[in-house]
Amino acid sequence: GESVGLHLPTLSVQEGDNSIINCAYSNSASDYFIWYKQESGKGPQFIIDIRSNMDKRQGQRVTVLLNKTVKHLSLQIAATQPGDSAVYFCAENPFNAGGTSYGKLTFGQGTILTVHP
Amino acid sequence: GAGVSQTPSNKVTEKGKYVELRCDPISGHTALYWYRQSLGQGPEFLIYFQGTGAADDSGLPNDRFFAVRPEGSVSTLKIQRTERGDSAVYLCASSSSGGRMPQYFGPGTRLLVL
Numbered sequence: 001g002e003s004v005g006l007h008l009p010t011l012s013v014q015e016g017d018n019s020i021i022n023c024a025y026s027n028s029a030s031d032y033f034i035w036y037k038q039e040s041g042k043g044p045q046f047i048i049d050i051r052s053n054m055d056k057r058q059g060q061r062v063t064v065l066l067n068k069t070v071k072h073l074s075l076q077i078a079a080t081q082p083g084d085s086a087v088y089f090c091a092e093n094p095f096n097a098g099g100t101s102y103g104k105l106t107f108g109q110g111t112i113l114t115v116h117p
Numbered sequence: 118g119a120g121v122s123q124t125p126s127n128k129v130t131e132k133g134k135y136v137e138l139r140c141d142p143i144s145g146h147t148a149l150y151w152y153r154q155s156l157g158q159g160p161e162f163l164i165y166f167q168g169t170g171a172a173d174d175s176g177l178p179n180d181r182f183f184a185v186r187p188e189g190s191v192s193t194l195k196i197q198r199t200e201r202g203d204s205a206v207y208l209c210a211s212s213s214s215g216g217r218m219p220q221y222f223g224p225g226t227r228l229l230v231l
Contacts, residue, residue, distance in 0.1 A: 032217040043208055043222035051217055089159050102215045107159030
């Protein structure tokens, strides 16, 4: 079946470096994507989202890039801090069989980001 | 404002017992979702409510699982005759209208079936 996956299951960076977390998706019908951060013992925390009619969106210290041609999504974190250490998930929202989109998210496995002081 | 809350935070039960998990969404959010997360995996969709009605329950694994949202706010996920394989973190999320809107998650209920 179609799914969302991540290229790198773990990523280690030094404090102050920029981090890039990648995600491949296979469902061409997906029209909305979200990045979540999940710390141990907590629920996923919304970071940033992007719709399929955009190729870039920026937030505070984070940027999401969407390449629909190769079905690739990335999350860039600027000046990574120890508090950014967590598991990062990308999630896609496909249209359902009826052609509507209501938020039935499909998540990837996640990337573990470790930031060393 | 208050985020999504879930109770209990932890639940230990014995195989065969019945459990109820509660979700209190963000005030005013019409869309509510339940997901299940196993260790080392991403959340998996269970059911979606728009208002009081279950718009999509295709993710519920079998008929032992049932969820309600009688007044369009609080939701309860009910699991009958629990099995050890039901052990997981059950996450609830809400969004303002469903569709292409951010979903905000609660802290989850960690269910352990002995």
